[in-house]
Structure formats: C-alpha cells, structure tokens
Amino acid sequence: MTTDQPTLAVSGLDKTFTMHLQGGQRLAVLRGLDFDVSPGECVVLGGASGAGKSSILKMVYGNYAVDRGSVLLRAGNIDVDIATANPREILTARRHAMGYVSQFLRCVPRVPALEVVAEPLIARGVDATEAGERAAELLSRLGIPDRLWGLPPATFSGGEQQRVNVAHGFIADLPMLLLDEPTASLDARNRRVVVELIAEKIEAGTAMLGIFHDAEVREAVADHVVPVEDFTPMSKVAA
Numbered sequence: 698m699t700t701d702q703p704t705l706a707v708s709g710l711d712k713t714f715t716m717h718l719q720g721g722q723r724l725a726v727l728r729g730l731d732f733d734v735s736p737g738e739c740v741v742l743g744g745a746s747g748a749g750k751s752s753i754l755k756m757v758y759g760n761y762a763v764d765r766g767s768v769l770l771r772a773g774n775i776d777v778d779i780a781t782a783n784p785r786e787i788l789t790a791r792r793h794a795m796g797y798v799s800q801f802l803r804c805v806p807r808v809p810a811l812e813v814v815a816e817p818l819i820a821r822g823v824d825a826t827e828a829g830e831r832a833a834e835l836l837s838r839l840g841i842p843d844r845l846w847g848l849p850p851a852t853f854s855g856g857e858q859q860r861v862n863v864a865h866g867f868i869a870d871l872p873m874l875l876l877d878e879p880t881a882s883l884d885a886r887n888r889r890v891v892v893e894l895i896a897e898k899i900e901a902g903t904a905m906l907g908i909f910h911d912a913e914v915r916e917a918v919a920d921h922v923v924p925v926e927d928f929t930p931m932s933k934v935a936a
C-alpha cells in the first residue's frame with residue numbers, strides 16, 4: 698500500500714562532523730543525499746560499515762544536526778522540516794508521527810519492562826490498563842517470559858533488551874518508524890517475529906526506514922534500498 702505523498706522526503710542532505718577534541722578535524726560523511734519513504738513502504742539504508750547509515754537515522758530523528766538540505770516529515774497534523782525544526786517541534790513530531798528503535802535500549806533505571814513498553818501509549822493518552830495489556834501481548838509475542846515483565850530491563854540479556862526495545866518502538870501506531878538493526882542480537886525465531894511485526898506495520902500503512910545487516914531480514918522487508926555510499930564524498934577528510 699503506497700500513496701503519492703511521501704511521509705518522509707530527504708533532499709540535498711549534507712553532513713560533516715567536526716571533532717573539536719581533535720584540533721577541529723572535519724569528517725565529511727554525506728553529500729547530496731536524496732530519498733523518499735511513502736506510507737506502506739520499507740526503505741532500507743544500504744552500504745558498508747562507516748558509510749553513514751546510523752547518522753542518517755539520527756538526523757531524521759533530530760538527534761544529529763543537518764548541515765544542509767531538508768528532512769520533511771508529513772503525516773496527519775505534522776508537517777515539519779526536521780533539519781530546521783526547534784526542539785519542541787521535534788518532540789511533537791516524535792510523539793505524534795515518528796518512532797525510533799535504536800540499536801541499544803536506553804531507559805530510565807528501575808522502571809519495569811512492562812511499563813517501559815507501555816510508556817509510548819500512555820504518553821499518547823491511552824488508558825494505563827489498556828496500555829499494559831497491549832504491552833503484555835507484545836512482550837509475549839516477542840518471547841519475553843512474564844516472570845521478567847515486572848523487572849527493570851537493565852539486567853536482561855542483550856537479546857532480551859533488544860526485544861523490549863522493539864516492543865517499545867512498535868507498540869504505538871505512528872506513521873513513521875525508524876529501525877537501527879532491530880534484529881542484530883536476536884535468534885532465528887525472534888528475527889521471524891520482528892519480520893512479521895514489520896510486515897504488519899507496512900500493511901497498516903506505516904512508512905519504515907531501516908538498517909538491517911542480516912541479508913535474509915533485509916530481503917524479506919525491503920521495498921527499496923538506498924545505496925548510501927553513492928552519497929559519500931570520495932575523501933572523507935574535508936578541507
């Protein structure tokens with residue numbers, strides 16, 4: 698299911714890192730990056746390690762500044778250029794339009810896993826009981842045993858933390874979802890569950906932008922691959 702109006706339109710995007718602790722050395726990573734993601738489409742960022750894939754997700758989510766270009770996010774009442782938006786606009790866009798499954802789980806210490814997963818629904822006004830039920834359903838589906846639900850995820854295994862992170866990212870029905878290697882620490886069974894969850898979101902019209910090193914997962918979900926190295930400067934040391 699795709700429509701003409703992209704949910705995300707990235708155009709003319711440049712990124713150079715300046716390392717202030719290394720005498721101001723500059724590292725040019727991306728030049729003139731262009732791509733769109735439409736509702737119901739899964740676009741995958743492809744390219745070797747260090748090409749700039751995670752940096753692209755961080756710029757789209759508003760964590761990294763953009764040097765030049767635009768990152769237009771349009772969904773429902775949200776119509777914003779993340780490249781120039783102020784922090785309040787970025788937070789509003791995240792709450793109503795854009796989820797992010799980062800590589801590693803970051804959450805408030807001592808909060809139980811069930812609450813971590815339910816939190817995005819509660820933040821959007823869903824009743825706490827219903828949010829808890831939906832969180833429990835998702836955790837079960839991802840194979841997290843119920844004896845762990847009341848415990849904070851800090852001591853969970855790498856794969857358990859990743860599944861809590863996936864559940865936290867997938868629980869709300871947001872129009873745009875960013876995925877940074879959501880299956881990296883998972884076994885075959887759980888990789889299949891994540892592929893199913895992605896397919897369900899796409900079917901429901903979510904626009905997805907992801908990084909997947911696992912070729913099988915990438916082939917299962919990708920509608921289109923953006924060759925990030927085509928937008929990498931020949932020499933990464935800028936003048």
Ligand SMILES: Nc1ncnc2c1ncn2[C@@H]1O[C@H](COP(=O)(O)OP(=O)(O)OP(=O)(O)O)[C@@H](O)[C@H]1O
Nearest residue numbers: 714716724726744745746747748749750751752753
């Ligand atoms: N905060 C930062 N400060 C300085 N340089 C950075 C920063 N973040 C990323 N880089 C540099 O930008 C380049 C791209 O990094 P990025 O993590 O985006 O690559 P990637 O394609 O996601 O790699 P991988 O597949 O290994 O995760 C790398 O050379 C990295 O050193």
